[in-house]
Amino acid sequence: MRTIKRNILLNPGPATTTDSVKYAQVVPDICPREKEFGYIMESISTELTRLVSDLEHYTTILFGGSGTAAVESILSSVVGEGTLVIVNNGAYGQRMCDIATAFRLKFIEFSSPVDDALDVTALEKLIRDSPCSISHLAVVHNETTTGLLNDIETIGKLCRRYQIDMIVDAMSSFGAIPIHMEEMNISYLAASSNKNLQGIAGVAFVVAHKTKLESLKCQKTRNYYLNLYAQYKYFSETFQMRFTPPVQTLYALKKAIEELKQEGIKERYARYSKSWYTLINGIARFGLKHIVDKKDHSKIITSILEPDCEGYDFEQMHDYLYSRGFTIYPGKLENLNTFRIANIGNITSKDIESFLKALSDYLREIGFIPRNEPHR
Ligand SMILES: Cc1ncc(COP(=O)(O)O)c(C=O)c1O
Known part of the structure; x- marks a missing residue:
């Protein structure tokens, strides 16, 4: 195989990939509706789930799109009539506020300094004193704006105490910083193919608790392409995404996951x-x-x-x-x-x-x- 010119990408993704990941995209043309391709997506979904949780309770829903698609899918699909708290201590916390505004969600912004650990006591006070019933809380794990790591373990415990479903944007932590969704009490997690997974850009995914997903069945829908329940249901019945998947990116993702498993x-x-x-x-x-x-x-x-x-x-x-x-x-x-x-x-x-x-x-x-x- 010819070696491809190596650029050192020090931007926060898409990251520098191995040649084997790049070459994994060079495959015979295939219609993604073929069973053979469905099995590839099914194995990718399974392996992604295994990286952060267990297959009995969690599953991974794939979308063609950049990482924001996964975040938007969660926010626009799971927050019903309840109120969402969004932790905002950087551009990606702000982006979740912008998404919540676009979908007219009921939300409370908890803003916190961009360069300092967030005050969990103050966050708890906000939840306790809120006149609205808080159903969900969304937080970015690694705030890519600064590199500030939010303590999702402690926030998860807080959410458990107040029976709040926690949503984590793990875009720039997934695949490097160990995450255990069940232990950390995470209901929904968003990530993508092209950061620490060291794959090619184009796949966004949501790892979600199955019981929580099932409970979305009767929820009023606000979205269409990014509807999390519809994508989950269709995939679990057919091993297919509802719409055209990024075929070659998925082959590269499969290879990237293999390489991550080899490295650990x-x-x-x-x-x-x-x-x-x-x-x-x-x-x-x-x-x-x-x-x-x-x-x-x-x-x-x-x-x-x-x-x-x-x-x-x-x-x-x-x-x-x-x-x-x-x-x-x-x-x-x-x-x-x-x-x-x-x-x-x-x-x-x-x-x-x-x-x-x-x-x-x-x-x-x-x-x-x-x-x-x-x-x-
Ligand atoms: C924490 C976080 N969330 C969301 C995104 C958005 O991802 P994308 O640019 O792939 O839509 C990024 C991208 O850097 C990110 O770091």
């Missing part, structure tokens, strides 16, 4: 963590700061304060690094000037070391690191 989730997270420590130690040597404390950090994506230096320009830094094979990502915070570096995908701490060398060359060129200073 804990081991993948250990690899990512090693890259992360290399990254944050490196930027600290250059005098750059990341905004989330180590103890609250996901070790997956890092929001870094931009260099305070006249010669600095994000686009220029991006282009400088891009031409050297590294793709970095802009920040997403309103009040702080940041850029982001993700350390996911088929990369190692060695790649991060090469990136740091290129970054230090750039910082030297703009005078942020004194030109005559020896390499740090």
